[in-house]
Amino acid sequence: MIGKARFLLAETGQNIWRNIALTLASILVAAVSLTLFGTSQLVARGVENATQRWEGGIEFVVFMKADAEQSQLDAIEALLEESRGEEINDWDFVSKEETFNEFIEFFAGDEELLDTISVETMPPSFRIQPTDPDAGAVAALGGTFESKPGVRTVVFATEVIREIQTNAEKISQVMLWVGVLLLVASAIVILTTLSIAISSRRNEIEIMKLVGASNWFIRIPFMIEGLLQGVIGALLALPFLAFARQYVIEDFSESDRLRLLEGFRVTDSEFLFISLTAIAIGTAVATVGSILAVSRYLDV
């Protein structure tokens, strides 16, 4: 058993070494396609997270001061209830605790930042869904809250954020489709690499068949070779994805002076999920390429 495994691995190693240039090309195509795929998912998640508070027709948010008194909160609440069914369709109160929990989820892993905050420092807020979504009407309505006692600021879902949202979605879509096309290319390159590996070893394969090597014994080195190309490509994509997460997405949100896109981040668990998905897709594509190659080019 160990002897068998060692033999198969040695065969695989030799195959790869003889075919090193094409193998590297194959790995790179897999890495680039998975990077694009992963980045499209990162952007999509980022947009989703950033715009979460703007979902369901919410057009502005009234942030209270962290030290606002209960009476001040009650006053705003009374005001909102009064207008319900008129200017205001619906509204939602987000407490200090809820804000804190959202914050922790977004910034998980950022210990430095998390150390500086507590439930007490979180601003409670009201998320408001006006009856009339017209920008002018929304601005006028929101403006009436700005001067109320205890209010820190009113943030609007302006045209700008809608625009950023749709643009980011478009970018994400384009990256996704280019990524998918490259994944198809990746499968084809793996297929070609294996067909060349197979034809360069046709003498060995002929002897193996002649002396009674089992069909799987002949196939396995080539399947491992193909699989490795996909898996290594995927592993290579991970640092690129980490880079994309750190420097592209987060710089973008930091440079956003209007703080409209505050929360344009990808959580650790989302990043982990996207990374695992990329590895799974790389493996799946390589498996398809390998199976096609051995069934088409290996007549066993």
Next chain:
Amino acid sequence: MIRLENVTKEYNPTSPALIDASAEIEKGEFVFLVGASGSGKSTFIRLLNREEKPTSGKVYVAGKDIVGLSSWKVPFLRRNIGCIFQDFRLLPKRTVAENVAFALEVIGRPKHVIDQQVPAILDLVGLSEKSHRMPDELSGGEQQRVSIARAFVNRPLILLADEPTGNLDPDTAVGIMRLLDRINRTGTTVVMATHDRGIVDTMRRRVIELKDGEIVRDQSGGQYR
């Protein structure tokens, strides 16, 4: 050990390579296949290890119908059949010992078995001294000995030889035939296609003669004619 029943093989429908051939070969027999070029000798041999399937008819090896054998079982059939060829088919980048060991490695034999059997078989074919040579450092006769060692190292029941002396001078060919004769005496059935009149006439074994795909003669102790 081997039985062909009314075997016809057509690569294309117009000119069959083997026509309604029937023959039975017992365990331990030594059989020469003779006939002009294109008469169907290689086809006969390829039908015995399932390199080809007959168009019609039955082929039995060691009591088993091998025509209907599912493809995953074919390797196990081939482990009982050694093959040698006119062109040796050695792997050029492996040494003599590695070429022989290859046949055991790829059927998953453990290393200690390989380490013991390879030197033993190289001793049998008289190549112990040259086990670390590369194939291109050997004479044709020596290369054929390596290929015999590779075919026989797994102690198959049957040895198929397609013109094994075709590339060798007469003296060297005699040496190869002595070796095949020795292997035959261990109880291994040998089927050998050949054009070599001298060998057939001196060895006086069973001769099956093919003509345009038909068996026209099957004679024990026969001559080439």
